[in-house]
Amino acid sequence: MSTLLDVSAVTLRYKTPSSLVTATERVSFSVNSSDRFVLLGPSGCGKSTLLKAVGGYHKPSEGSIRIKGREVTEPGADRMMVFQEFDQLLPWKTVLENVMFPLCVARNMSKADARERARAYLDKVRLTKFIDSYTHTLSGGMKQRVAIARGMAMEPDILLMDEPFAALDALTRRQMQDELLQLWEGTRFTVMFVTHSIAEAIKIGNRILLLSPHPGRVKAEVSDVDQVSATDGSAAQLERQIHDLLFAEPGHRE
């Protein structure tokens, strides 16, 4: 297992009209190839900001983010984002065109090659029937599947998922989690996943980074998460442990 992403002592600050907010303070972690790395924490722990910094949208005020040894300075197609919002698909393009578009503009693939690869990944997320539909006709879960197919088709170094299932209804969310795991089994891509649901973190991840809020600091790291199982109650036990860790702190505001 090689280190793919190295985040060392990263402090992220952003300006609001009236103040300078510290989102995360000296956060360090590293992600290996084929990891399903989950950032977990209550709101205000800077997990989304951290993910966007890896995406290249925020510049760290301290520390560095390196992917395969290269310093991250700006957004790029080697780190594909999957957002929570349904409007991340381009409404003026069909499902197929949405997946093809980044392949053409960022990978300089020919139309034919891009079409072939886009089709293959849309097959994987079981949207073959909808490739010629415009995105507004899709349900929320289908839109997120297109976004995942789009990210995976680019075969990026890492797939960055920012609470991709948070806006879905509970039934669809569970189904999507299962599908994501099946997809991972197929290609073993590296994924970084942000969530505020402990159960989702345990289900999706093999490693979980727990962050505490105001400002975001690393509280603990859980590894070998995929060893627990939902049937013998070990997953429920881990969930309780993580819950206690996150909310034990006196004076927390949740």
Next chain:
Amino acid sequence: MSQARILMHTVADAASHTDNHAAESAVERQLSLAERLWGNGAVRKTLLILVLALLWQIYATILDNALLFPTLTDTLTTMMERIEDGTLPARALTSVKVLLMGYTAGILLAAALTMVAINTQVGTDFLETMTAMFNPLPAIALLPLALIWFGLGNGSLVFVLIHSVLWAVALNTHSGFLGVSRTLRMVGRNYGLKGFRYVAMILIPAAFPSILTGLKIGWAFAWRTLIAAELVFGVSSGQGGLGWFIFENRNLLDIPAVFAGLLTVIIIGLIVENLVFRTIERRTLQRWGVHN
């Protein structure tokens, strides 16, 4: 161990409950022809126009004064005559030509201005200030000045047309760009798109509803401004436009021809609105499921 019970329902069960209401419970029912016709906006509007035309005809016949209010049939007859002898088409063509010149120039200027505005703060400030100043100023008010600067001719007309198109289009395009969602912007940058490619591939299609609104408003402003300007002066190189046609015939007290001119103005406006813009809308906004 206590356990929840699951009682399965079969399809046959459900069917037996609804047997009596089979007719109502059909999932889909064809609408009758009358219902479908009434549901069609174009049919309803055509009916409305026919009723108005009938009222016009009845009122004008009762009034019986062709100098004040000619009948619909008189107007249509005159219109056919003028179309046959080639005056109306020629006049309309002159107007539309000048209009397209001004409209295109206005849009190009608006594009340049918004491009600068979206990339620089000074550009934004400039656009906002200029729009605030000039948008409320009716373009026609600049005509006397334009006549001094550019003389009697198409130059003056194009100048006022640009003024009438530029601000509406620039304002709408710019606010459309600003309204593009953060997520879409981030998606575009994720693909490594920058500068002109970013504007052309992400911002313009994403802001297209606003841009189209701007184009429609710009077109309407330009059309009105042109006809008004032609009423003041409309002859360049011996060939006036529709506004001049109306003015000329009023001076000759040929009121049915005045009406025919007005009707032509309306018809061209309707054609552009309903054929050109509506088609663009159907092919883009409706297909994409986005609204403005």
